Amino acid sequence: MNVGIIGFGKTGKAVASVLLESKKTKLQWVVRRSRLLEHRSVPEFLGVESAEPGCIHSKEEFSADELFSRFPVDAVIDFSSESGLEYYGDAAADHGVTIVSAISNYQKTTLRRLHKLSKRTVVMHSPNITVGINFLLIAAKILKTIAPYTDIEVIEEHFKMKKEVSGTAKIIARTLGMEVESIKSVRAGGIIGVHEILFGFPYQTVRLKHESITREAFGNGILFAVENLKGKPKGFYSMEDLLLPYFKLQGSGSGWAEG
Ligand SMILES: NC(=O)C1=CN([C@@H]2O[C@H](COP(=O)(O)OP(=O)(O)OC[C@H]3O[C@@H](n4cnc5c(N)ncnc54)[C@H](O)[C@@H]3O)[C@@H](O)[C@H]2O)C=CC1
Numbered sequence: 001m002n003v004g005i006i007g008f009g010k011t012g013k014a015v016a017s018v019l020l021e022s023k024k025t026k027l028q029w030v031v032r033r034s035r036l037l038e039h040r041s042v043p044e045f046l047g048v049e050s051a052e053p054g055c056i057h058s059k060e061e062f063s064a065d066e067l068f069s070r071f072p073v074d075a076v077i078d079f080s081s082e083s084g085l086e087y088y089g090d091a092a093a094d095h096g097v098t099i100v101s102a103i104s105n106y107q108k109t110t111l112r113r114l115h116k117l118s119k120r121t122v123v124m125h126s127p128n129i130t131v132g133i134n135f136l137l138i139a140a141k142i143l144k145t146i147a148p149y150t151d152i153e154v155i156e157e158h159f160k161m162k163k164e165v166s167g168t169a170k171i172i173a174r175t176l177g178m179e180v181e182s183i184k185s186v187r188a189g190g191i192i193g194v195h196e197i198l199f200g201f202p203y204q205t206v207r208l209k210h211e212s213i214t215r216e217a218f219g220n221g222i223l224f225a226v227e228n229l230k231g232k233p234k235g236f237y238s239m240e241d242l243l244l245p246y247f248k249l250q251g252s253g254s255g256w257a258e259g
C-alpha cells in the first residue's frame with residue numbers, strides 16, 4: 001500500500017521509520033511545514049537503507065491536489081496538527097485517497113469536516129492509534145457494563161511539554177460517561193504516553209493500563225489500521241471498528257475458564 005505522511009515531527013519521524021521497515025507499506029512522501037530537507041529522502045534523513053522513495057516535501061511546494069496527482073498514494077496519514085486537514089482533506093477525497101488522521105485534539109468543527117469527507121472516501125480518526133489502548137477502551141466499556149457501581153478514575157501521563165489534556169483520555173472519559181474535567185494529568189520528563197483506567201470496587205481494584213514505550217508504537221498501530229481498512233467502503237471508522245471483529249473468538253475455546 002502506497003502511503004504519505006503529513007507532519008514530520010516527533011511522531012511522524014518515528015512512524016515513518018516503522019513504515020519504511022514494513023513490507024506492507026511503501027512510503028512515497030512526507031509533507032512538512034518547513035522547507036528544510038526539501039527533496040531529500042526519509043531513508044537518507046533516518047540513515048537507513050531503503051528502496052522506498054520517502055521524498056520530503058514542504059507544504060509550500062505543491063497543492064495537495066498536485067501532490068496526489070504527481071505522487072499518488074492509497075492512504076494519507078496525518079500526524080501534523082489540527083490545521084493539516086485544511087491542506088489535504090478535499091484533495092484526498094477528490095482522489096479517493098483513504099484518510100487516517102491521528103490528530104488527538106480536534107475542535108468539533110474540524111471533526112464534523114472529517115465526517116463530511118467520509119461521505120466521499122474512507123476516513124479513520126484515532127486520537128491514539130495503538131492497538132493496545134483501543135483494546136483497553138473496549139475492555140473498560142465491558143467492565144463498566146458488568147459493574148456500573150464502581151468508582152472510576154482516568155489518569156494520563158505525558159512528556160513535560162505536552163500542553164493539552166490527552167485526546168485519548170478525553171475519549172476514555174466520554175466513553176465511560178465521565179466529565180473530562182475529572183481526568184488526572186501528569187506531566188514529567190519524556191514520558192511518551194501512559195493511560196490508566198482505575199475501577200474502584202468495594203473489595204478490589206482493577207487497573208487497565210497502557211504505556212507507549214516509544215513513538216514507534218504508533219507506527220505499528222498505523223500498520224494495523226491501513227491493513228484492516230483495505231477494501232472497506234467509504235465511511236468513517238475508528239480503531240474500535242477495526243478491532244471488534246477480532247473479539248469473536250474462534251473454535252470451542254481452550255481457556256482455563258472451562259476448568
Ligand atoms: N493518534 C495517536 O496515536 C497519536 C497522536 N499524536 C498527535 O499527533 C500530532 C503530532 O504530534 P507530535 O509529532 O508529537 O507533534 P510535533 O509538534 O512534534 O510534530 C508535528 C509536526 O507537524 C507539522 N505540522 C503542523 N501543522 C502542519 C500542517 N498544517 N501541515 C504540515 N505540517 C504541519 C509541524 O511543523 C511538526 O513538524 C499531535 O496532535 C499529537 O497529539 C501523537 C502521537 C500519537
Ligand SMILES: O=C(O)C1=N[C@H](C(=O)O)C[C@H](O)C1
Nearest residue numbers: 104127128166167168169193
Ligand atoms: O502528544 C502525544 O505525543 C500523544 N498524544 C495523544 C493524545 O493526546 O492522546 C496520544 C498519545 O498518548 C501521544
